[in-house]
Amino acid sequence: MGGIVMLKRIVLLVVVLAAALPAGAQETIKVGLVTALSGQSAQAGEAISRGLQTAIDELNAKGGILKGRKLELLRRDDEATPAKGVIAARELVFKEKVAVLFGGLDTPVSLAIVPLMNQEKIPFMGPWAAGTAITRNGANPNFAFRVSAVDELVDKAMLQYSLKTFNAKSCGMILVNNPWGESNEKGLTAALAAKGMKAAGVEKFEANDVDVVPQLSRLKAAGADCLFLVGNVGPSSQVVKSLDRMGWKPPIVSHWGPAGGRFTELAGPSARNVHFVQTYSFFGTQRPVGQKVLKALMAKYPDIKGPADVTPAVGVANAYDAMMLVALAIEKAGSTDGPAIREGFYKIDRYEGLIKTYEKPFSPQTHDALTENDYVWTQFIDNQIVPVGLKN
Amino acid sequence: MKRPGVLAITVGFAAAAAGAWLGNSYYVFVIATLALTALVGVGLNVLVGLAGQVSFGHVGFYAMGAYAVAILTTSGKWSFWAALPAAGVIAAATGALLALPAVRVRGPYLAMVTIAFGFIVENAASEWKGLTGGQNGIMGIAQPFAERWIALFAIALAAVATVAFALLRDNRLGKAMLAVKDSETAAESIGIDPVRVKTVAFALSAGCAGIAGGVFAPLAGFVTPSTFAFSQSILFVLAVMIGGAGTVAGPLVGAAVVVLLPEALASLAEYRLLLFGVLLLGVLLAAPEGVVGTLDRLLGRRKPRCLEGTPAALGASSGLELEAERLGIVFGGVRAASGVSFRAPPGRITSLIGPNGAGKSTVLNLLGGFYRPQEGTVRLDRTSIGGLAAWRIARAGVARTYQTTQLFDSMSVAENVSLASPRGESERYLGFVGYRGELDAGAGSLAHVDKRLVEIARALAMQPSVLLLDEPAAGLSAADKRRLAALLKEIAAAGVAVVLVEHDMAMVMDISDSIVVLDAGVVVAYGPPQEIRTSPAVRNAYLGDGASRLAASRQDAAPGARLLETSGLRAAYGAEPVLQGVNCDVREREFVAVLGANGAGKSTLMRALAGLHRPVQGTIAFAGETLSALAAHEIVRRGIVLVPEGRQVFPELSVRENLELGAFACGGEAPAIESMLERFPRLRERLAQRAGLLSGGEQQMLAVARGLMGRPKLLMLDEPSLGLAPKVIQDLFATLDRLRSDAATILLVDQMAELALSLAERAYVLQAGQIVSQGSPAEVAAGAGIEQAYLGARA
Amino acid sequence: MLASALLSGLGLGSMYGLLALGFYVTYSVSRTVNFSQGSSMMLGAVLAYTFVMRAGWPLVLAIAAALLLCALYGVVVERIAVRPFVKRRSEGWLMSTVAVGIIADNAVLFTFGKEPRGFSVPWTAASADVLGVHVSALQVAIPAVGLGAAAVLHAFSRRSRLGKAMRAVMQNPDAARLMGIDVSLAVAAAYAIASVFAGVAGVMIAPLFNVHSDMGTVFGLKAFAVAILGGITSAWGVVLAGLVFGAAESLITAFLGSSYTQILTFALVIVALAIRPDGLLGRAVVRKV
Helix, strand or coil, rough: HHHHHHHHHHHHHHHHHHHHHHCCCCCEEEEEEEEEHHHHHHHHHHHHHHHHHHHHHHHHHHHCCCCCCCCCEEEEEECHHHHHHHHHHHHHHHHCCEEEECCCCCCHHHHHHHHHHHHHCCCCCCCCCHHHHHCCCCCCCCEEECCCCCCCHHHHHHHHHHHHHHHCCCCCEEECCHHHHHHHHHHHHHCCCCCCCCCCCCEEEEECCCCHHCCCHHHHHHCCEEEEEECCCHHHHHHHHHHHHHHHCCEEECHHHHHHHCHHHHHCCHHHHHEEEECHHHHHHHHCCHHHHHHHHHCCCCCCCHHHCCCCHHHHHHHHHHHHHHHHHHHCCCCCCCHHHHHHHCCCEEEEEECCCCEEECCCCEEECCCCCHHHHEEECCCCCECCCCCC | HHHHHHHHHEEEHHHHHHHHHHHCCHHHHHHHHHHHHHHHHHHHHHCCCCCCCCCHHHHHHHHHHHHHHHHHCCCCCCCHHHHHHHHHHHHHHHHHHHHHHHHHHHHHHHHHHHHHHHHHHHHHHHHHHCCCHHHEEEEECCCCCCCCHHHHHHHHCCCHHHHHHHHHCCCCHHHHHHHHCCCHHHHHCCEEEEEEEHHHHHHHHHHHHHHHHHHHHHHCCCCCCCHHHHHHHHHHHHHHHCCCCCCCCCHHHHHHHHHHHHHHHHHHHHHHHHHHHHHHHHHHHHHHHHHHHHHHHHHHCCCCCCCCCCCCCCCCCCCEEEEEEEEEEEECCEEEEEEEEEECCCHHHHCCEECCCCHHHHHHHHHHHCCCCHHHHHEEEEEEECCCCCCHHHHHHHEEEECCCCCCCEEEEEHHHHCCCCCCCCHHHHHHHHHCEEEEEEEEEHCCCHHHHHHHHHHHHHCCCCEECCCCCCCCCCHHHHHHHHHHEEEHHCCEEEEEECCCCCHHHCCCCCCEEECHHHCEEEEEEEHHHHHHHHHHHCCCHHHHHHCCCCCCCCCCCCCEEEEEEEEEEEEEEEEEEEEEEEECCCEEEEEECCCHHHHHHHHHHCCCCCCEEEEECCCCEEECCHHHHHHHCCCEEEEEECCCCCCCEEEEHHHHHCCCCCCCHHHHHHHHHHHCHHHHHHHEEEEEHHHHHHHHHHHHHHHHHHHCEEEEEECCCCCHHHHHHHHHHHHHHHHHHHCCEEEEECCHHHHHHHHEEEEEEEECEEEEECHHHHHHHHHHHHHHHHHHCCC | CCCHHHHHHHHHHHHHHHHHHHHHHHHHCCCCCCCCCCHHHHHHHHHHHHHHHHHCCHHHHHHHHHHHHHHHHHHHHHHHHHHHHHCHHHHHHHHHHHHHHHHHHHHHHHHCCCCCCCCCHHHHHHCCCCCCCEEEEHHHHHHHHHHHHHHHHHHHHHHHHHHHHHHHHHHHHHHHHHHCCCCCHHHHHHHHHHHHHHHHHHHCCCCCEEECCCCCCHHHHHHHHHHHHHHHCCHHHHHHHHHHHHHHHHHHHHCCCCCHHHHHHHHHHHHHHCCCCCCCCCCCCCCCH
16 A cells, blocks of 8 residues: 555656646746734635635636646734735735735725836736725726625625614714724725715724723614614624623624624624625525535635534635636636736636635726626524525 | 944944945845834933933924924925934933923833823824824925935934943933933932933934934935824834933944844744744843843953052032921921031031931931921021032032932942042042042942942042031941041041941041030030030940840750851852851850840841841851751741841731731641730730731831740741830840740840840850950950940040 | 713723822832733633633632732732843843733733633623613623722722831832831832732633733733823822823714724823823822932
C-alpha cells in the first residue's frame, strides 16, 4: 500500500515539475483577501475566507483554471481600519502580485482600497461590504465588482416591506454607530423622502453597547410604530433584548445583520420578531450547488455540523459565488492580466451559482451581480433562518 | 549625541530614502507610514522623554492634522502647502489648550485626560458630519505630488524633527523640560515655570502629530474616524517606549518596530495580532528602558572632563534682606508653624535649629514658596513675596537647596548648574563651591558630598540675594563639613543673605550670626550663638532634662547569650555609602543604645537589621541564623521587630486594628491586646479611633504597643522621642524603663542622648557609618564623641 | 423615560464601578494597574459560558471555577507584566499590560471562537412592572451584585487577615513589612481581587450582552475613566463615580441623543479632573521636600 502511495506521489511530482517547466506559465494564480480577521468582525472574515477557500478547493480539484493553473488564496487582516487595509492591499498587489483582490466587510476599507485598484488596473471583488459607492465610484475604467447586497437597494426594500407587511406610518431608525449604519441612514432617509415620508427618529448605538433602552425610549416617545434596524448580529441582539426589557414590541425590519450568527441564542425568543433581508440561506431544501457546498464545508471544517454552523451564511455564499465568477472571468480573459479580466467579467454568460443562476451578471453599466430581486425576507425560527411566512 | 549614534541615524534615514526611491508602491507606502509614525514619535518624545508627561491621546492631534488638510484642500480649495502648516498650527494650539487641564493632573489622571481627549476627537469626527463627512470620512484627497515624493517628504520631515529634537534636548528649553521631569520642585527653585514648560511641550508635540497627520491625509487619499482609533495612540506611545524615551534615536527605532513588525507578520493573517502581542511583551521585558536606552547604557562612555585651575570668586550680591513675618501654616489639623518671625540680613548667616519635627523645613518651604503661608508673609527688601509661586520667588532672588538633594538626575553636573545661570556658566560656580569631579558625570550617580556641592553651585548660579539651605551638612564627613562651613562663610561674605537649617551644632554655632530656635512650630529662642548655647529652653528641647529621675531599677538579670551580631555590615543608598563596616552585638535581656549625629547612619542600621534596607554586605546573625538576605516580613517572623522612625502607625486604621496588625506575624491578638491596654491605659480610651487622629505621644505609644504585639525577641526603637513634648518623652522613657525591667531585649536609637544612656546597659556611638566608640553608658558619656555629635562642643 | 434611563444607567454604572474597584485595589496597593482590566472581565464571561454551556456544569460551580481562574489570571499578569518592571523602576507595565490584553483577547478568539455567543441564565428573563417601568430581574440583580461586591470588599478589607494586611500596605508599605506582611503577596492578592471583580462583572453582564473575545475592551476603558473620575485611591469615590458615569451616559442618550453621549461623557471627565485633579473623592497628597 505504502509503496503505491509513494509511487503515486513521485509520479505526481514529476508531472507537476514537467508541467511547470515551460516558462513558469503554470505557476499558481494568487488571489488576495483583505478583511477583518481579528476583533469583533473576526467571524465574518472567517466566513468570507471559507467561502473563497471552498470555491478554490473545488476549482483546484478540477485541475485549476487557465489550463491547469492552481489558485492560491492570500489573506490579510485589516483590523477593520482603512489605513491597515490599504497597506495590506498594497502588499498583495505590489509584492505578492495577486490577480484579483477580494474586499472585506467594512465599507470604508473597501472605499479606501478601490481607488488603488482602479489606478493599478487590477480587479476588485466585493463579497460583503454594501456601500453603494464601492462599485459606483465614478472611475473609468472601473475595476470594482461585487456579489453582495447594495445598501441603497436594501434600504428601499426595507421601506417597501415595512409599508406592505406592517402598514407602518412612522418608522424609527436604530442604527449601529459605524460607517455601515451611517450609509444606511442616508439610504433610508432618501427612500423615505422619495415616498414623501420622514423618520420618527434616528438613533445610533455603539457596537459594544450593552443597553439600548435610552435610544429606544426616545424612538418610542417620538411615536415610532416600526423600527429599521441596522447592525451586526451581536449589536442587533442588544436591540432586541433592550426592547424586551422595555416591554415594547414594535415590528422590526432589519438589514441582514442578524443572519451573521446565532441570533436566537443571542437575542432570546423575541428574535423571531425581526424580519431581515437575506441573499442566501443554507436552511431548507437546497439546490445541487447548495448541497455540494454544504458538504464541502462540513468535510473541511470540523466545527460545521449543519446549516446552523455556517455563519454568517451570506459571507460564505457571496464569497463562494464571487470566487466562481472571478474564475470564469479569468477563463474568459485567458490570462491574469487585469484589464483582460475586467473585460472577462462582462463576457460571463451564465453561471449556475449558489445564490442564484447568474445570467450575464456584469456589464459596463452594472458591476453588481445581485439585484433587489435576489433579496429574500427571512426570520429566525428557533435556530433556523426561514423565509417569512413559511413557518410560524 | 555620540558619533556612532549620528552615523546610525544617518544611515537609517538614507536607507529609508533609498527604499522610498527604488521600492515598489507597497514599500513606498510602508516607508512613508514609518516616517510619519517616527515624526509623531519624535514629537511625543518631547512630551514623554523630555517633559515627563504621558499622552494616550496623540491620535487626536494626528487626526486633527489629517482632517485639517483633508478639509482645507478639498472643500476649502487650499493648496497643500498652505494647509499643512495650518494643520500643524491647529494641532499645536489644541495641544496648548489641552495642557490647561493636563498640567493640573499627574500619573494615571493625566493618562485619562489624554485618553478622553482622543475619544472626543474621534467621536467629533464621526458626528460633525457637515465638516468631516461622518463615519465614511473624506475620500479622494488629491496628492500634491507623486506618492514616492510624499514618502521622501515624510522622511525629510522626520529627519528635520529628529535634528530639531537633538537641538532642543541640548538647548535651554529642552533642559528646562528635563528639569521639570526630574524634579518639578527643583525646577521651580531655579526659576522655571513648570506650567509654561509643560504647555510648550504639549504644543510642540501636538504640532508634530498634526503635521504628520497632515501628510498622512494625501498619502492615504482618505480620512475616516476609524483610522484614528484609540489603539493608534497606544502604538504611538509604544513607539517611544520601545525605542527609549528621551533618546534621539528612540522613536525612530520604536516606529520601525511598530510599523515593520506587523508587516513582517502580515502573512499570519488572523494570528498576526496574537504574535504581535507576544513579541511586544518580549521586547518590553528584554529592554525595559527601550532599545536605544539599553544600547546606550551598554555602549560607550564619555571621556572625563574635570575642572582645572584655581577656584573663582563669587561676584558681589545685590544685598537684599529677607524677612519672615508671623508665618503660620496648618497641615491636617497640625500647626506646623505659627507666628514665626525673624530677619535674614545680607552678608549674614541666619540659622534655624530645633529638634526633628520642630518645623524647620516647613519654615524654609514657606520662605521659598513651596508652601503658601496661611498666615503672615515673607518680604524681600520690604516687598512682599509671600504666596507667590516658587518659581517667581526664585526669580526674585531667593535660591535654595533641599534636605534630600533635588538634582536633575538625568542631566550632567555641568548642565544642572548652567541651566540655573542666566549666562549659562557652570564651571565658575562649580569651581567656587570646590567641586572637583567630572563635569559630564550624570548628577544621579554622584557621591553624596558632590550632590550637595552641585546643588549649592546650582543655587549660586541663580546669582541670588538670599540662599536657603536645608541640612547641607547631613551625611558629610568631618572634613567635608569644615569645607562646607568655610564655603558658607564665603557666600555670606559676598553679600548673600544665608538662611541655614542644620543639625550639626558645632557648625551652626561656629558660623551663624544669629540663630532661630524652633520647637513645635514656634520660635522659642532667637539671638546670637553665645546666647543660644546657654539658653535653658534650647538645652531642654535637645537633651531633655532630669534623665537621672529614671531609676535604674532593673533586676540585674545578667545578659544572656549573644542574640544579634553584625560583622562588617555595609549599606549604601545608590552610590553613597551609609554604613561602612559596622560590628555590633546585642545579648539576650540587654538594653543597647546607638547614638550619633543626624546622618551618621543610625536609622539605616535599624533598617538594615529589620530587612527594610536591602541589599547589604557583611553579615547579620540572629539566634544562629544569617538574616542578611532575608526580606523584612521574613525577619519579623524570626522575632526582630522595629518600631520605625516617625512612628508610622496606619493612620486610616483604628487603634485596635493597628494593634492586631502588630500580631500579624505570630497571631493570638485578643489576649495580647488586653495586656497592651494594661501597659498603655491611654490607648484603651482610643481603641476605636482612627490612629491618625491620635496625638504624637499617643501615636508613639501605639507604635511601641504595636511592636510588642509581635512578641519580639528583639525590639528595636528608632528615634521614639522624635517631635514629642518633654512631658510625653518622660512618659515614653518610663515605659521603656518598665520594658527593661521586664527583661526585654531592646536596641534603641534616640537623639535624646542622656535619656538613652540612662536606660542603656551598653551603647555604641556611630559616626559617618562607623562605630567610633562603645562601652558602658558611663564610658561612652565620658568620651568626647558624644558631646561633639550632639551639641557641637569643640573637642 | 427618566426612570427607565436612570435604571439602566445605574445598572451599567455599578458594573463600571465594579471593574473600576479593581483599578482602585491594585493602584492603592502597588501604584500600578492592569490596563487590560477589560480582558479579565471578558475571561470571566467566557469561562463561565464555557463551563455552563459546553461542559454542562451547574451554574454556581461554573461561576466559582471561572472566578478562580480569573484570580489566577490576575496573579499571572502581575508576575509577568507588572513585577519585572516595578522591580526595575520602569513604567513599562503601562505597555506590557496592554500587550498581555492583546494576547488574552486573541488567544480567546482562537480557542473560544470568533462568534459572539448568547449566555442566557433562566431567571434573567423574569420581569415585572414597577411604578410604570418595566424591570427585569437581572436589572435589579446587577446593581445589587455590584454594590454587594463593593460591600464584600469593604468587609474583606476590614475583617479578614489578608484584607487588613492589604490596607496596611496601602497606607505604608514599609510599616506593613515591619508587621511581617509580605508586600509582594499583598500585591499579587490585589491583582487577583481586581481580576475576580472584573470576572464578576463579566458574568453579570454576559446575559445582558453577548460573550465574545472583544467584549471587555470598551468596558475596561470606561472603567478606567470611572476609577480616575472617582479618585483612584478612594473606594467609595470609585463606586460613586461608576454610578454617576453610568447615569450620565444613559441620561445624555435619552435626553440629548446618542450623538453626544461619548463626547459629553468624556468631556465631563476632563472638566471634572480640571476642577478636582484628584478625582471626586480622591485626597490630595501633601508634598514634602
